[in-house]
Amino acid sequence: MTDTIQPVSIGRKQAATAWSRPHLSAEEARTAIRAAGVALLDERRPLTSDELADLAHVPDASVPSLAALAHEVRLAWCGDTVEVEGILSAKTGGCPEDCHFCSQSSAFDTPVKATPFLDTDEVVAAAEETAALGASEFCIVLAVRGPDERIMRRILDLVPIIGDRTGLNVAVSAGILDPDQARRLAEGGVHRYNHNLETARSYFPEVVTTHEYDERVDTCRLVVDNGMELCCGVLLGMGETVDQRLELLDELREVGPAEVPMNFLKPMVGTPFAGRPAVEALEAIRWIAVFRLGLPSVILRYAGGREFTLGDLQAMGMTSGINALIIGNYLTYLGRSPADDLKMLDDLRMPIGALSPVI
Amino acid sequence: MPAHCDGCGRPSAECGGCRWEYDPPRFCPECGLRLAVVVTPVGHRERCKVHGPLPVDPR
Numbered sequence: 001m002t003d004t005i006q007p008v009s010i011g012r013k014q015a016a017t018a019w020s021r022p023h024l025s026a027e028e029a030r031t032a033i034r035a036a037g038v039a040l041l042d043e044r045r046p047l048t049s050d051e052l053a054d055l056a057h058v059p060d061a062s063v064p065s066l067a068a069l070a071h072e073v074r075l076a077w078c079g080d081t082v083e084v085e086g087i088l089s090a091k092t093g094g095c096p097e098d099c100h101f102c103s104q105s106s107a108f109d110t111p112v113k114a115t116p117f118l119d120t121d122e123v124v125a126a127a128e129e130t131a132a133l134g135a136s137e138f139c140i141v142l143a144v145r146g147p148d149e150r151i152m153r154r155i156l157d158l159v160p161i162i163g164d165r166t167g168l169n170v171a172v173s174a175g176i177l178d179p180d181q182a183r184r185l186a187e188g189g190v191h192r193y194n195h196n197l198e199t200a201r202s203y204f205p206e207v208v209t210t211h212e213y214d215e216r217v218d219t220c221r222l223v224v225d226n227g228m229e230l231c232c233g234v235l236l237g238m239g240e241t242v243d244q245r246l247e248l249l250d251e252l253r254e255v256g257p258a259e260v261p262m263n264f265l266k267p268m269v270g271t272p273f274a275g276r277p278a279v280e281a282l283e284a285i286r287w288i289a290v291f292r293l294g295l296p297s298v299i300l301r302y303a304g305g306r307e308f309t310l311g312d313l314q315a316m317g318m319t320s321g322i323n324a325l326i327i328g329n330y331l332t333y334l335g336r337s338p339a340d341d342l343k344m345l346d347d348l349r350m351p352i353g354a355l356s357p358v359i
Numbered sequence: 360m361p362a363h364c365d366g367c368g369r370p371s372a373e374c375g376g377c378r379w380e381y382d383p384p385r386f387c388p389e390c391g392l393r394l395a396v397v398v399t400p401v402g403h404r405e406r407c408k409v410h411g412p413l414p415v416d417p418r
Contacts, residue, residue, distance in 0.1 A: 086400035111385035126399040328400035
């Protein structure tokens with residue numbers, strides 16, 4: 001027995017991210033952050049991969065300075081508006097793909113029971129809920145490898161109905177597309193198509209074995225080539241290294257998304273990643289900032305897992321480069337109360353509105 | 360007291376409630392069967408194929 005206070009480990013397991021090189025010194029970090037500010041704010045030029053790697057390696061004590069620069073860059077490149085979006089899993093579970101983080105894969109025994117495509121009235125009601133919260137975007141999400149003809153027809157029926165009834169921009173996430181499907185969705189009024197890269201090419205085989213990374217990249221290119229806005233998200237905390245996060249950032253810069261949703265792993269019961277530890281809150285802030293600095297003009301959206309990872313630090317993310325959020329619930333689990341998020345934006349004096357990519 | 364945990368479906372004697380605050384109920388509290396769950400932006404609803412819809416949760 002001692003009379004000193006001993007640290008006691010409680011709560012969630014925290015992830016120890018694998019670093020391949022030491023952190024910068026405090027002085028090196030100050031220099032790197034200053035140089036990034038000059039590049040992005042004065043010269044208006046994108047950072048190089050090496051500059052981003054330096055920023056990813058600032059010490060913990062420098063993360064708030066990094067976040068402050070990311071916020072300034074977001075304001076300079078995108079303005080102060082925050083885009084709010086609601087999402088709906090319109091067809092849940094039973095997916096043939098084996099994405100190891102996903103509770104909707106039929107490859108794993110998870111608590112999520114497969115449910116068929118919701119009726120039109122149910123989808124429209126969810127869109128109306130979203131519009132009532134002041135959102136400008138509504139995304140219909142389907143747990144499929146890619147859309148078959150029946151699903152294509154349902155989507156193409158729904159998009160104009162939702163647009164007419166709510167005034168919302170309609171986004172769709174329905175997996176891998178072929179060229180004809182991409183063309184039809186674009187012609188059918190789909191504003192934005194979501195197809196995530198999720199992780200680095202070099203880590204992807206640890207995450208998915210039922211399709212290839214290039215199939216995802218190909219769909220991203222089809223989206224852009226057909227004139228839809230590309231929403232291409234990431235999921236951090238699956239066991240990837242720091243170098244692989246930087247590799248992912250480079251991949252994203254290559255595919256040129258309009259929007260990047262930042263997801264943090266919320267381990268799902270029954271999936272291979274159920275036991276993965278949480279991304280630490282400060283690490284999440286670091287990577288939000290690094291992604292903003294690497295993608296200065298994108299719509300960088302708070303997405304799944306933020307409640308799990310950031311807890312009470314939601315406002316800090318909003319001042320670290322985020323300029324969009326998913327409001328309310330996610331696909332299979334619940335989110336913060338919309339009232340709390342709307343109050344947070346009001347407290348931060350961040351107006352809500354629609355965003356489009358900077359040309 | 361419900362007969363089953365709505366987070367994992369085990370009998371209440373074995374699980375006193377493991378559902379995370381951001382998870383909707385996934386198992387019927389009466390029989391422990393998996394529920395059909397629809398999550399929308401501002402709500403969620405659950406249906407058991409034996410016991411029908413669960414009471415609306417304010418969350």
